[in-house]
Amino acid sequence: MTGTVNILYFAALREQLGREGQQVILSSNTMPVATLVQELRQHDAKLDEVFAATPRIRVAINQKLGGFDTCVQPGDELAFFPPMTGG
Amino acid sequence: MTGTVNILYFAALREQLGREGQQVILSSNTMPVATLVQELRQHDAKLDEVFAATPRIRVAINQKLGGFDTCVQPGDELAFFPPMTGG
């Protein structure tokens, strides 16, 4: 079974990519964020360039902070962003 | 040369003594607070009783915290009070 994951980008990442997000179809039922990112970068030169140039990218899975080893599944909401600077 | 010292009492001390203050004539040109208190207690049974019953009496000389070894002179304003409880 495969399905889509909804990806969001925030702040500098959003600006540099020139998009607020995208829908991607998972190539397998579940995979670590790192694997998904690797696949995306292979097929998207802009994404590859921006991710390569941005240190310390954070990830949230279903609006909860996670790591690049966290697994994603169809239907998940994934977000990438730089370190947070609130307050 | 002798002269008067103005004494003020605050809070529980004021209430127990039944007075807000008093003027006293110094028996010498200058003396430590402790000596003045000793003289006052010898001549004032109420003051002796209240000072004996009150631990940790604080003293201010000319509105500045001092000690019982601080010297007073004619014209000084002396104040006795319990530990402070502001805020």
Added chain:
Amino acid sequence: MSVRVLVQQAAFDTGAETARLSSLSEQVGGMGLFIGQVRGGDGLLSLTLEHYPGMTETILHQLAQEAMQRFNLLGCTLIHRVGRLEVGAPIVLVGTAAAHRGAALSATSFLIDRLKTGAPFWKKEEFANGHTAWVDAREEDEHAAAAWMHTAPSSS
């Protein structure tokens, strides 16, 4: 409920927020407040605050609940503004109510330290010369947030 969380573009009313905390309980003896505002300098005109709608509110509620328990609060308030804010404009209000001052003030520090690096907000600077730049996370802010992980909960 004694936790109040708001993410909004509008300014907030510090007096009204204090009054709410004050009247939560007769047991309130002290309130701590922190208000952050856009600091000028180097030709800065404004900050524009971006956030992650949904996640922001969830994280702020979690932080507030953690503070309520850790410091035995009687109430707390987190208000964070988003959008474009000019120099001098208030950005964030943290408010706490507790029986005693120690808990109220510690909880205030805890909340602003944790919020700085733990809630999905990002700041973009706009300068008088037209230059714009995303604010980098400060290492000292990350240390301040991390320090709360290593200290024992205070009961005072």
Added chain:
Amino acid sequence: MSVRVLVQQAAFDTGAETARLSSLSEQVGGMGLFIGQVRGGDGLLSLTLEHYPGMTETILHQLAQEAMQRFNLLGCTLIHRVGRLEVGAPIVLVGTAAAHRGAALSATSFLIDRLKTGAPFWKKEEFANGHTAWVDAREEDEHAAAAWMHTAPSSS
């Protein structure tokens, strides 16, 4: 002048005091506030606050100046009420303004800790059963004030 000290019977306006601190300088990035109020319990009706007119104002000004230098503040406010104050009524406001949150919040703690045992105020409790009692100084308050004597000034 950026130090504001008031000893008064009247209530204070937290919103207005915050606005004053906020507008002192474009360099203000954070403000810390502590507000103490009469905490209920055990049938308490009110506190009556007595003070030493003249000495009180002098000591509060000295404390404020010490905080200004020690924490590199851009402004601070100390307002202390006197007279009879019922449960829930505000007693004291401490407000600080600084470039950064660390200085503002540390200075707020410093000022309320030092004020508690170092300024000539005394509190008398009045209970529903007619009993009255002068509040004893708390040892932990004296320790909190003394601790500031032994810590190095913070520059953050």
